[in-house]
Amino acid sequence: MSGSNSSAPAASAKPAEDPIALTVHSLPDPLSAPAQRKGRWGLLAVVAVCAAPVIASYFSFYVLRLSGSAYGDLISPTVDIPAELRLSDLAGAPVPASSLQGQWLLTVVQDGACDAGCEKLLFEQRQLREMLGKERDKVDKLWLVSDDAPLRPELQQALAQGVQVRVLRAPRAQLDAWLKPAAGRKLSEHLYVIDPMGRWMLRSPVDADPIKVKNDLNRLLKANAGWDKPGR
Numbered sequence: 001m002s003g004s005n006s007s008a009p010a011a012s013a014k015p016a017e018d019p020i021a022l023t024v025h026s027l028p029d030p031l032s033a034p035a036q037r038k039g040r041w042g043l044l045a046v047v048a049v050c051a052a053p054v055i056a057s058y059f060s061f062y063v064l065r066l067s068g069s070a071y072g073d074l075i076s077p078t079v080d081i082p083a084e085l086r087l088s089d090l091a092g093a094p095v096p097a098s099s100l101q102g103q104w105l106l107t108v109v110q111d112g113a114c115d116a117g118c119e120k121l122l123f124e125q126r127q128l129r130e131m132l133g134k135e136r137d138k139v140d141k142l143w144l145v146s147d148d149a150p151l152r153p154e155l156q157q158a159l160a161q162g163v164q165v166r167v168l169r170a171p172r173a174q175l176d177a178w179l180k181p182a183a184g185r186k187l188s189e190h191l192y193v194i195d196p197m198g199r200w201m202l203r204s205p206v207d208a209d210p211i212k213v214k215n216d217l218n219r220l221l222k223a224n225a226g227w228d229k230p231g232r
Contacts, residue, residue, distance in 0.1 A: 075202060080198060081101075081198040089169075143168070
């Protein structure tokens, strides 16, 4: 009996597949110099966009001959609120100086006794704000009381009529270091205009013409129309 000796052909060896090759790309180092430069430029761009209207308003008021037509005394350079200014309300509670920022402030500085001259200036302050018409909501009335004398109840009642006057106490020495009267005049004889950045920038003349002071205020508000908003 014959038979054939056969064997199954050996399976052909299949080459093993190469594992998938992954290419790893390094991420940018956030602390690298290019990344830092990009971040700084981005921050500067944001600051520039926010500051541009403010810079433009000051440029237009002080440089483009608007200052030549001012009735009051323009303060150049402007004077920031002193960091050490200690404010308190009539109940004695401390008030941060930063709370004065964010709104135009038509400001008087008077003793708590408030004589006839004081009452006259407070009346002018109220009238000036009303004379601004639709722009008046951008302006707050501020009375900085320069001593510890109590305010008469009838005076407080009068100040609460209509748009209330904000009344804060501040040490006289600190007010003298910030706001200045005209030569030969007293601090209590003027109205002082403080801008929304907290900078004193205008002083009205003594016994001022309200119409001319209003014109100064209108110019200031118009120069800042792009960034100043009504209400605090």
